[in-house]
Amino acid sequence: MPIVKDLTAYKNVWVFAEQRQGKIMPVAIELLGEGRKLADEIGTELCAIVLGNKVEDLTKELVAYGADKVYAADHELLEKFTTDAYTKVISDAIGEIKPEIILMGATHIGRDLAPRVAARVDTGLTADCTILEIDAEDKKILQTRPAFGGNVMATIVCPDHRPQMSTVRPGVMDKAQRDDARTGEIIKLDVKLEKKDVRTEVLEIVKTVGELVSLTDANVIVSGGRGLGKAEGFDLIKQLADKLGGVVGSSRACVDAGWIDHSHQVGQTGTTVKPNLYIACGISGAIQHLAGMQESDIIVAINKNANAPIFDVADYGIAGDLYDVVPMLIDALDNV
Numbered sequence: 001m002p003i004v005k006d007l008t009a010y011k012n013v014w015v016f017a018e019q020r021q022g023k024i025m026p027v028a029i030e031l032l033g034e035g036r037k038l039a040d041e042i043g044t045e046l047c048a049i050v051l052g053n054k055v056e057d058l059t060k061e062l063v064a065y066g067a068d069k070v071y072a073a074d075h076e077l078l079e080k081f082t083t084d085a086y087t088k089v090i091s092d093a094i095g096e097i098k099p100e101i102i103l104m105g106a107t108h109i110g111r112d113l114a115p116r117v118a119a120r121v122d123t124g125l126t127a128d129c130t131i132l133e134i135d136a137e138d139k140k141i142l143q144t145r146p147a148f149g150g151n152v153m154a155t156i157v158c159p160d161h162r163p164q165m166s167t168v169r170p171g172v173m174d175k176a177q178r179d180d181a182r183t184g185e186i187i188k189l190d191v192k193l194e195k196k197d198v199r200t201e202v203l204e205i206v207k208t209v210g211e212l213v214s215l216t217d218a219n220v221i222v223s224g225g226r227g228l229g230k231a232e233g234f235d236l237i238k239q240l241a242d243k244l245g246g247v248v249g250s251s252r253a254c255v256d257a258g259w260i261d262h263s264h265q266v267g268q269t270g271t272t273v274k275p276n277l278y279i280a281c282g283i284s285g286a287i288q289h290l291a292g293m294q295e296s297d298i299i300v301a302i303n304k305n306a307n308a309p310i311f312d313v314a315d316y317g318i319a320g321d322l323y324d325v326v327p328m329l330i331d332a333l334d335n336v
């Protein structure tokens with residue numbers, strides 16, 4: 001029999017403040033920025049929930065980024081993320097405190113955690129949202145995400161279950177501004193967690209080189225596409241990126257070809273970025289690539305096909321062979 005919930009008992013907007021090794025992830029700060037707008041529109045409080053071992057310093061940071069209340073779950077079994085432990089603690093907190101909306105980052109952790117939590121608390125989840133709005137009439141959250149390979153945008157509501165849950169792509173929302181003078185309430189959760197609740201143990205976290213790429217934080221991204229023709233083409237892309245103090249991005253075609261790690265992929269199934277400058281080299285401009293970069297401030301496209309769709313979104317276009325154009329740009333920057 002379905003569980004009948006009293007929807008009016010659910011209040012406040014929650015942001016899951018994902019942290020790794022004691023550092024709040026940028027997406028959590030973006031969600032606090034977005035969560036503030038939603039909370040103000042519904043006339044409710046913005047809360048953060050943070051899990052870990054010794055998270056006290058993080059709670060203050062979350063208040064500085066706009067949380068009115070921070071729920072802190074401190075426990076040695078929460079030191080490293082495990083699906084079991086995090087699902088249990090968040091689901092217990094939802095059952096007890098009843099938030100109306102929960103936002104999580106669509107990171108590897110958020111994508112793993114959010115569906116588990118949603119199933120456990122018997123609610124719906126809209127994954128991978130890029131737009132969140134409040135319906136002026138009934139105050140429900142309108143969750144918009146790309147669907148059918150990015151060809152349509154689907155807007156989804158959660159009509160009669162609570163909380164309303166969304167995962168949101170990193171890099172899409174504006175970050176909250178930090179203000180260390182802000183004050184907020186810190187509430188310690190009573191964590192009921194035992195070793196038997198956690199079926200997996202993290203023995204070691206091995207950092208791959210790919211993890212060092214931070215596309216979401218980069219001001220300048222120089223991306224290479226299939227037009228490079230070979231993996232070694234990325235050496236040239238890296239030279240230009242280094243000259244501009246930027247990082248290397250890629251289209252999926254190059255990742256699929258094994259030329260570069262997936263952590264560099266920009267687009268619908270990669271990372272969404274909005275740097276000050278995005279330079280696309282030998283990228284055609286497929287809709288799934290555009291979905292991840294078209295919000296960039298300035299887009300420069302280099303492509304030997306003057307009719308390539310990438311030129312439709314570019315602020316500056318150079319029709320030419322990237323192996324001629326990119327070395328010229330590097331030379332020009334050397335002489336600046």
Ligand code: FAD
Binds near residue numbers: 287
């Ligand atoms: P191509 O489309 O092959 O374009 C290569 C371009 O290089 C051409 O325009 C050509 O004119 C130009 N060129 C060739 N040689 C040169 C040269 N010497 N100098 C200059 N220009 C040259 N793609 C992504 O990028 N990111 C995603 O996240 C993503 N997710 C997807 C999800 C789904 C569900 C699907 C179905 C597809 C997804 N794709 C994604 C793939 C996407 O549809 C395209 O296939 C891909 O973006 C094409 O990559 P490309 O532009 O590098 O290659």
